Amino acid sequence: MPLLEVRQLSKVFGGVKAVQNVSFSIDAGIVYSVIGPNGAGKTTLFNLITGVYTPSEGEIVLDGENLAGKSPNELARRGVARTFQNLQVCMNMSALENVMVGAHLRLDRNLIKAALRFPGLAGRDRQLRQEAAELMAFVGLEKYVGSRADCMPYGALKRLEIARALAMKPRLLFLDEPAAGLNPKETLEVDELVRKVADSGVTVVLVEHDMKMVMNLSDRILVLDYGKKLAEGTGEEVRRNPDVIAAYLGAHA
Amino acid sequence: MRKSRYFGLAVIVAVLLVLPLFLQNGFHYDLVIRMAINAVIVLGLNLLIGFAGQISLGHAGFIGIGAYASAILTSHFNWPPLAAMAAGAAAAGLLAALVARPIFKLKGHYLAMATLGLGFILAIAMKNEAAYTGGPDGMPVVPMSLAGWEIAGEKAWYWVMALVLSISVWASLNLIDSPFGRALRALHGSEVASQVVGVDVVRYKVAIFVMSAVFASIMGSVTAHYVGFVTPNVADFFHSIELVTMVVIGGMASVYGSVVGAVLLTALPQALATFEGWETVAFGAILMLCMIFLPKGLVPTLAAKLGRSE
Numbered sequence A: 001m002p003l004l005e006v007r008q009l010s011k012v013f014g015g016v017k018a019v020q021n022v023s024f025s026i027d028a029g030i031v032y033s034v035i036g037p038n039g040a041g042k043t044t045l046f047n048l049i050t051g052v053y054t055p056s057e058g059e060i061v062l063d064g065e066n067l068a069g070k071s072p073n074e075l076a077r078r079g080v081a082r083t084f085q086n087l088q089v090c091m092n093m094s095a096l097e098n099v100m101v102g103a104h105l106r107l108d109r110n111l112i113k114a115a116l117r118f119p120g121l122a123g124r125d126r127q128l129r130q131e132a133a134e135l136m137a138f139v140g141l142e143k144y145v146g147s148r149a150d151c152m153p154y155g156a157l158k159r160l161e162i163a164r165a166l167a168m169k170p171r172l173l174f175l176d177e178p179a180a181g182l183n184p185k186e187t188l189e190v191d192e193l194v195r196k197v198a199d200s201g202v203t204v205v206l207v208e209h210d211m212k213m214v215m216n217l218s219d220r221i222l223v224l225d226y227g228k229k230l231a232e233g234t235g236e237e238v239r240r241n242p243d244v245i246a247a248y249l250g251a252h253a
Numbered sequence B: 001m002r003k004s005r006y007f008g009l010a011v012i013v014a015v016l017l018v019l020p021l022f023l024q025n026g027f028h029y030d031l032v033i034r035m036a037i038n039a040v041i042v043l044g045l046n047l048l049i050g051f052a053g054q055i056s057l058g059h060a061g062f063i064g065i066g067a068y069a070s071a072i073l074t075s076h077f078n079w080p081p082l083a084a085m086a087a088g089a090a091a092a093g094l095l096a097a098l099v100a101r102p103i104f105k106l107k108g109h110y111l112a113m114a115t116l117g118l119g120f121i122l123a124i125a126m127k128n129e130a131a132y133t134g135g136p137d138g139m140p141v142v143p144m145s146l147a148g149w150e151i152a153g154e155k156a157w158y159w160v161m162a163l164v165l166s167i168s169v170w171a172s173l174n175l176i177d178s179p180f181g182r183a184l185r186a187l188h189g190s191e192v193a194s195q196v197v198g199v200d201v202v203r204y205k206v207a208i209f210v211m212s213a214v215f216a217s218i219m220g221s222v223t224a225h226y227v228g229f230v231t232p233n234v235a236d237f238f239h240s241i242e243l244v245t246m247v248v249i250g251g252m253a254s255v256y257g258s259v260v261g262a263v264l265l266t267a268l269p270q271a272l273a274t275f276e277g278w279e280t281v282a283f284g285a286i287l288m289l290c291m292i293f294l295p296k297g298l299v300p301t302l303a304a305k306l307g308r309s310e
């Protein structure tokens, strides 16, 4: 049984059919990429699967359970994590705290116990800081461990989002253009990082415009165009697909 | 940076311990007690406004609920003061939850509007229910007593409020640096990011709104017993605005800023009293200057100048 199965998923915004009848499935442990021209519906697809948007139609089945229309925090509970194409870092917090927030669901969140600093909480907090610092090192941000988020460069913030998502200990990680806006060297580093994450056992779903990175990392690729599924398969299959070639040539013409 | 978390608290406790040596008369004590009461309210309000990024323009309404719960239940129904205070706090918390739940599901300025309206309704109710509240003239309140010990006189109230303020600062510091507090700050920083890591945003907003309402109500009860009299002015719109101003001047999302803001703005009208008739104008001018030159508030601006983040 696949880890995630999306069936006949659609999202309509007013007159815009951003996602139309898209179906695909993702096996556990692979890197799955979603590509397509600007406006193809990739981010919308991510928003649907992570509960940020409610589908107009369709099913999102994770481990046999239909989660379409569930809220983001319910998906988070089931091990779904993500990063954002347009940065969503909490600039009012430190870098480390941003990562710590990722562990939200694993922590004792009681207001009264926190305010009165119940015994044991301080130790747990120290442990969490340690864990978050290790995650920052894992994504290559060790030098920003003591930093405020609003003092960090763009490329580092992109990775900070990955560290925050990893703090959830997710099963399924959605990365929306992790290399967008990065220089070639940084892109290569993100490429390696995604490999490392996948090797650690997390199933990765990647949206990325950098084709080299996509071809290098992906086990399978889904191609969207105008909200519709255009093709799906291995890198080789997709690359040879005449519809894909036409769409990409069309989009870049 | 982490070690100094309680440094400011130590300073506050030290100041509170030695301050009585410099307080020469009841008037001085009274000023400090009112500063402390406001500081506790503003601490709660700053958790809502500064940390969670939500606004309340009717917080004085909750103060009014506490004040009148204490006044009415102790006088008309002979309740013990602590029970009356608890009942007021429960009522304020419940009302806050009832109002906030539907509103937090919406976005934008609805909360500002709703809290504004709520404040007005409460103030009007307190004026109109004259049979119970004494109407616009207000009503007397019995002294506070705890397990047979009556808190009477400024000195006793001073130590009670010194203790309450110290504990409130300590609890606020603990809270913002906990998973709950981080979730609050995260939903302020990016609501969608906090949602996808699992924060139930509506629930957290409601929780902090309720908590700040409960703080306000309890301080309303305290004020009523301390002053020995309550009028509908406690729930006044201008009082709500004054509290928000304390948050803004002291510094949003700053625990110590809350205390500084409350202390300064409680003292300011006294200091301006010499301007006879022009106090309000001077008050407004000072606020405007603060907003222009210290948009982040006093404490965060100073902390940044001193080169360490709070």
Ligand SMILES: Nc1ncnc2c1ncn2[C@@H]1O[C@H](COP(=O)(O)OP(=O)(O)OP(=O)(O)O)[C@@H](O)[C@H]1O
Pocket (backbone or CB within 6 Å): A013, A016, A017, A018, A036, A037, A038, A039, A040, A041, A042, A043, A044, A045, A085
């Ligand atoms: N919240 C929204 N309201 C209305 N229309 C939207 C919304 N979100 C997306 N759309 C529309 O849906 C379509 C798909 O957008 P989407 O952001 O999913 O594309 P994308 O494939 O991620 O593109 P890009 O590569 O530029 O990031 C676009 O036409 C977009 O304008």
Ligand SMILES: [Mg+2]
Pocket (backbone or CB within 6 Å): A042, A043, A044, A085
């Ligand atoms: Mg996109």
